[in-house]
Amino acid sequence: MFTFAQKKKVPDAAESVPQLTGYMQGFPPSGDKVISARDGSFFQFPALRYSVVHMREFMPTVNVPRGNMMPVTHFEYALDDSIDSVKFQPTGRERHITWRESLDLNYTDGVIILHKGRVVYEQYFAELTPERVHAVMSVTKSFTGLLAAALYAEGRLDPTRLVSDYVPELSSSGFGDATVRQLMDMTTAIKFSEDYNDPTAEIWAFSAAGNPMHTPGDGADGYYDYLKGVKKDGDHGNVFGYRTVNADALGWVLARITGKSVAQLVTEYFWHRMGMEQDAYYQVDALGIPFAGGGLNASLRDLARIGEMIRLGGEWRGERILPSEAIEDIFHGGNPEAFEKSREGKSLKGWSYRDMWWITNNDHRAIMARGVHGQAIYIDPAAQMVIVRLASSNLSSNLLIDPLSLPAYSAVAEYLMKK
Amino acid sequence: MFTFAQKKKVPDAAESVPQLTGYMQGFPPSGDKVISARDGSFFQFPALRYSVVHMREFMPTVNVPRGNMMPVTHFEYALDDSIDSVKFQPTGRERHITWRESLDLNYTDGVIILHKGRVVYEQYFAELTPERVHAVMSVTKSFTGLLAAALYAEGRLDPTRLVSDYVPELSSSGFGDATVRQLMDMTTAIKFSEDYNDPTAEIWAFSAAGNPMHTPGDGADGYYDYLKGVKKDGDHGNVFGYRTVNADALGWVLARITGKSVAQLVTEYFWHRMGMEQDAYYQVDALGIPFAGGGLNASLRDLARIGEMIRLGGEWRGERILPSEAIEDIFHGGNPEAFEKSREGKSLKGWSYRDMWWITNNDHRAIMARGVHGQAIYIDPAAQMVIVRLASSNLSSNLLIDPLSLPAYSAVAEYLMKK
Numbered sequence: 001m002f003t004f005a006q007k008k009k010v011p012d013a014a015e016s017v018p019q020l021t022g023y024m025q026g027f028p029p030s031g032d033k034v035i036s037a038r039d040g041s042f043f044q045f046p047a048l049r050y051s052v053v054h055m056r057e058f059m060p061t062v063n064v065p066r067g068n069m070m071p072v073t074h075f076e077y078a079l080d081d082s083i084d085s086v087k088f089q090p091t092g093r094e095r096h097i098t099w100r101e102s103l104d105l106n107y108t109d110g111v112i113i114l115h116k117g118r119v120v121y122e123q124y125f126a127e128l129t130p131e132r133v134h135a136v137m138s139v140t141k142s143f144t145g146l147l148a149a150a151l152y153a154e155g156r157l158d159p160t161r162l163v164s165d166y167v168p169e170l171s172s173s174g175f176g177d178a179t180v181r182q183l184m185d186m187t188t189a190i191k192f193s194e195d196y197n198d199p200t201a202e203i204w205a206f207s208a209a210g211n212p213m214h215t216p217g218d219g220a221d222g223y224y225d226y227l228k229g230v231k232k233d234g235d236h237g238n239v240f241g242y243r244t245v246n247a248d249a250l251g252w253v254l255a256r257i258t259g260k261s262v263a264q265l266v267t268e269y270f271w272h273r274m275g276m277e278q279d280a281y282y283q284v285d286a287l288g289i290p291f292a293g294g295g296l297n298a299s300l301r302d303l304a305r306i307g308e309m310i311r312l313g314g315e316w317r318g319e320r321i322l323p324s325e326a327i328e329d330i331f332h333g334g335n336p337e338a339f340e341k342s343r344e345g346k347s348l349k350g351w352s353y354r355d356m357w358w359i360t361n362n363d364h365r366a367i368m369a370r371g372v373h374g375q376a377i378y379i380d381p382a383a384q385m386v387i388v389r390l391a392s393s394n395l396s397s398n399l400l401i402d403p404l405s406l407p408a409y410s411a412v413a414e415y416l417m418k419k
Numbered sequence: 420m421f422t423f424a425q426k427k428k429v430p431d432a433a434e435s436v437p438q439l440t441g442y443m444q445g446f447p448p449s450g451d452k453v454i455s456a457r458d459g460s461f462f463q464f465p466a467l468r469y470s471v472v473h474m475r476e477f478m479p480t481v482n483v484p485r486g487n488m489m490p491v492t493h494f495e496y497a498l499d500d501s502i503d504s505v506k507f508q509p510t511g512r513e514r515h516i517t518w519r520e521s522l523d524l525n526y527t528d529g530v531i532i533l534h535k536g537r538v539v540y541e542q543y544f545a546e547l548t549p550e551r552v553h554a555v556m557s558v559t560k561s562f563t564g565l566l567a568a569a570l571y572a573e574g575r576l577d578p579t580r581l582v583s584d585y586v587p588e589l590s591s592s593g594f595g596d597a598t599v600r601q602l603m604d605m606t607t608a609i610k611f612s613e614d615y616n617d618p619t620a621e622i623w624a625f626s627a628a629g630n631p632m633h634t635p636g637d638g639a640d641g642y643y644d645y646l647k648g649v650k651k652d653g654d655h656g657n658v659f660g661y662r663t664v665n666a667d668a669l670g671w672v673l674a675r676i677t678g679k680s681v682a683q684l685v686t687e688y689f690w691h692r693m694g695m696e697q698d699a700y701y702q703v704d705a706l707g708i709p710f711a712g713g714g715l716n717a718s719l720r721d722l723a724r725i726g727e728m729i730r731l732g733g734e735w736r737g738e739r740i741l742p743s744e745a746i747e748d749i750f751h752g753g754n755p756e757a758f759e760k761s762r763e764g765k766s767l768k769g770w771s772y773r774d775m776w777w778i779t780n781n782d783h784r785a786i787m788a789r790g791v792h793g794q795a796i797y798i799d800p801a802a803q804m805v806i807v808r809l810a811s812s813n814l815s816s817n818l819l820i821d822p823l824s825l826p827a828y829s830a831v832a833e834y835l836m837k838k
Contacts, residue, residue: 027674028643057707060456060479062473065550214634261446279698286457287447288443288473
């Protein structure tokens with residue numbers, strides 16, 4: 001005997017909004033619509049469409065305050081509706097689609113496009129509004145990398161030194177004999193699988209260690225406790241290996257150099273000094289340590305301010321926010337050979353990874369910050385364009401989302417350059 | 420055999436700051452300095468001196484955003500240093516002390532005094548800064564009461580109706596046949612002990628139900644789930660009984676009338692409309708329900724804005740924030756006979772309780788919002804004075820803190836009236 005299982009249709013962008021799915025709606029929400037970080041249900045699609053804009057309601061977080069010192073630095077607006085009808089060919093598909101169609105197809109929650117610093121496009125969907133923040137997932141790593149590049153340019157961090165020089169607790173871990181540069185460019189050789197489809201992948205034990213929502217059993221308690229047990233697997237420096245723990249080990253190095261957490265550093269470098277609109281925040285573990293590899297939540301426009309500051313070489317509204325050398329170090333790029341040997345290298349031809357930024361090496365010299373489920377900051381120097389896209393796609397891997405995103409960004413860049 | 424236990428000296432204000440006690444300091448903090456909401460250690464003095472300003476780092480919270488609509492409504496300053504040397508006689512003591520001395524003795528984290536709307540005094544201690552928020556504990560109830568008074572004045576809430584008319588789920592609970600007015604003035608007769616020194620007091624099971632930091636066992640999950648099981652104990656309406664659950668039941672009534680949580684209502688009534696400086700937030704349970712009885716965290720100056728708006732009859736900078744009838748209903752006061760029969764009535768002679776505000780009935784007609792460990796908004800119409808004090812006292816009950824606070828407020832009021 002056997003039955004034909006009907007393949008369940010994935011709800012589309014319009015069908016998956018919380019008002020229709022019912023997740024966390026009502027006083028109280030009904031039992032089967034309650035989602036939680038205790039059991040991980042908050043991270044399942046379509047519940048995720050609610051969670052990405054409400055992370056702090058599920059877990060402890062630390063504030064990244066804009067502070068009282070500066071008024072908001074507002075954008076100039078030059079909205080251009082015809083961007084909606086810009087057409088492009090999704091990678092590997094025959095039919096061209098429009099920019100506007102792509103936003104629904106990849107479950108966009110918010111997108112903003114800056115051209116020459118002016119807002120030419122801005123849209124909010126599902127749960128996102130201008131005053132709300134959204135989980136940026138691994139875009140967080142690019143903030144950690146920015147800070148490391150800044151400390152390097154300021155002469156406070158020596159990337160050629162060993163990780164264990166800065167954090168002796170990591171001496172007997174797989175990170176012990178890696179250099180800080182290898183952390184920054186993710187060329188450490190460690191045993192750590194980030195395959196979300198493999199229930200035995202190390203990413204799950206790492207997530208459990210960082211989850212303060214339940215009392216830990218035998219496992220590690222806290223990110224740092226987990227990092228101490230990471231094993232080496234090969235020789236450092238040869239292959240790009242996208243592993244979140246590198247970002248958290250780097251965050252620990254930064255904390256030891258500065259005496260401040262990545263949340264405090266992001267506050268002091270960016271949020272206090274750029275006239276941000278909204279406080280941001282980081283998810284923290286049970287010891288109060290911010291998740292440097294994926295815990296940041298920020299507003300769409302504030303992320304656009306960061307992207308534009310980077311496009312301008314580290315300046316924002318006449319103030320130097322980051323040393324120009326830090327930005328140059330990122331655009332200089334990582335080792336293309338090390339990248340080519342990686343899983344990502346098979347899809348992202350010619351790319352590299354530097355200071356926790358993705359370097360496209362395309363003819364526009366674009367760079368990206370990327371986070372699962374479709375988060376992106378896309379900086380295109382040739383087109384003088386910055387795109388920030390926040391999303392809650394049913395797909396986690398960006399490699400599966402890229403076909404609808406990367407050619408769309410390029411098409412808008414071409415359109416703007418011809419204006 | 421027996422030993423003489425040495426009575427451990429309680430660390431004073433200077434000794435109990437986190438920089439000296441070490442709680443949650445360092446990367447990572449050392450094991451015995453890690454405090455948590457999982458085991459309640461974050462609420463023990465002196466760890467509490469850290470926690471009151473970092474609540475969101477221990478638990479899930481929901482934002483109360485100031486929004487993008489309004490610039491900050493700044494205060495005019497007319498600082499007066501001689502307030503520091505204003506002397507008063509603490510209740511039941513012989514020796515007079517100064518205002519400044521009292522601030523250390525009751526572990527003040529921040530205090531602001533407005534006179535005729537201008538800031539005449541403002542100080543921050545321990546972990547508090549102008550850009551940080553502080554747990555206001557049961558001052559939260561007074562916000563819930565303000566909202567109820569507002570909905571009553573707007574004709575949207577009928578206090579003479581039964582609680583179960585609004586929330587049928589409470590029909591078979593002790594609240595079922597109480598009126599909403601009895602909730603608002605806390606004259607329900609229910610079995611619920613709030614004695615923090617009694618480990619079997621119901622307040623602990625209620626706190627556990629509201630704590631999303633561990634998977635619930637046999638107990639209730641969430642505030643509302645707990646409320647459904649509250650038992651009746653006597654006749655409603657006769658005696659003031661200070662019980663937090665009344666505020667949460669009232670929050671549920673408000674949610675059913677408006678379709679919005681108390682966090683959303685506080686946002687829409689106050690935070691979006693008063694030019695607040697900082698986002699505030701509420702602690703939430705596992706179902707995302709804000710803790711209407713004690714979960715609010717806000718900045719010192721924003722609380723002062725609320726106090727001043729109330730002193731001005733519901734107006735702020737020319738805008739009507741609350742109907743004047745709502746403010747009048749509070750100042751009108753509750754039933755003094757019901758109050759006199761209560762535990763609090765023995766200490767607070769002549770007071771009453773109305774709309775979740777404490778009515779002093781003193782010759783200045785002062786009213787108060789009060790929270791454990793020393794939180795207070797004190798509004799003195801005769802002296803045209805508002806005081807907000809945030810603290811992390813080793814004492815939880817305000818009845819024990821009042822001797823150093825109430826006469827101090829009166830002394831400053833007299834001083835300001837003579838200026």
